[in-house]
Structure formats: structure tokens, C-alpha cells
Amino acid sequence: MNLREFEAVISQPAVIRYEYFIKKTADYEEVWGLYNVGWATAQDDMGNTLIPFFPNAKFAETFAKKEWEGFRAKSIDLVHFLEKWLPGMKSDGIKPSIFPTNTDSVVLEVDTLREALEAELEKY
Known part of the structure; x- marks a missing residue:
């Protein structure tokens, strides 16, 4: 991915970044994800x-700042x-935060993410 594509993607609204993801x-x-002796986590306004999950290492490492300083991108096999x-x-009550940037992300239920990924995989 070139710099132009990278900048174009991160400047998109959260829902477009989710579709890209x-x-x-x-x-x-x-x-x-981001890893450093454990996986990076965050909290929403309700605790x-x-x-956080990203579509590739470059995006993940770009947003490894503030509370995630020192974390590194680590891949997880899709299966x-x-x-x-x-x-x-x-089962742990944890929600995925898809493609967070400095401004926003898409936070959704686990089942919604699973269904979206499985529907996309059916196209292949």
C-alpha cells in the first residue's frame, strides 16, 4: 500500500474504514491487533x-500511541x-473496536462482526 492510499483510508469516516477492514x-x-505482554484494550464511555483490530500492520502501528505506546502490531489468523x-x-463481554483512529472507530457486537466477515468470505 502506498502513502496516498494509506492517507485516503485513514481520513475516511469510521463506517467506511469498517467496510475496508x-x-x-x-x-x-x-x-x-496491538500486543505488548498482552493485547491492547480500551474502554468506551460506559466502561x-x-x-482494537486493524486490517494490516501499518494501520495498527500508526495508532499505537498514548495508552498503546510500546505496543507492536501482531497478526491473528482469521480462522x-x-x-x-x-x-x-x-463470553467475556468484550466488544471489538474496528479500525480506531485518533478520532473514532466502529464498536459493535461480536456476532455482527462475525456475520460480516463470514458474508465477505462467502464471496471468495
Whole structure:
């Protein structure tokens, strides 16, 4: 990905970045998170735990600042993500935060993310 594409994607509204995340995650069959002795987390305004996910390492590392300073991008195989991560997050009451930037992200239910990823994978 060149710099122009990178800047164009991060300047998009959260819902467009979410759509980009779904397509790229299905294309490359991996999800990216931030890791440093444990996975990066955040909290929403209601105190719910969120885990940020990105479509590739470059996006993840770009937003590894502030509370995530020192975290590095780490990939998660998409099958493992669908079969292990998402059920575990659901049972723990953790929500995915998709493609957070300095301004916003899409926070959604685990089942909604699973359905979107599975629907995109059916196209392949």
C-alpha cells in the first residue's frame, strides 16, 4: 500500500474504514491487533472493555500511541479469530473496536462482526 492510499483510508469516516477492514481481512485472512505482554484494550464511555483490530500492520502501528505506546502490531489468523477469539470475547463481554483512529472507530457486537466477515468470505 502506498502513502496516498494509506492517507485516503485513514481520513475516511469510521463506517467506511469498517467496510475496508472487512474486505481486507477477508482478502488476507488475518486480523491485526496491538500486543505488548498482552493485547491492547480500551474502554468506551460506559466502561465496557474493547479490543482494537486493524486490517494490516501499518494501520495498527500508526495508532499505537498514548495508552498503546510500546505496543507492536501482531497478526491473528482469521480462522482462529472466528473460531476462538470472537467466542471468547463474547463470553467475556468484550466488544471489538474496528479500525480506531485518533478520532473514532466502529464498536459493535461480536456476532455482527462475525456475520460480516463470514458474508465477505462467502464471496471468495
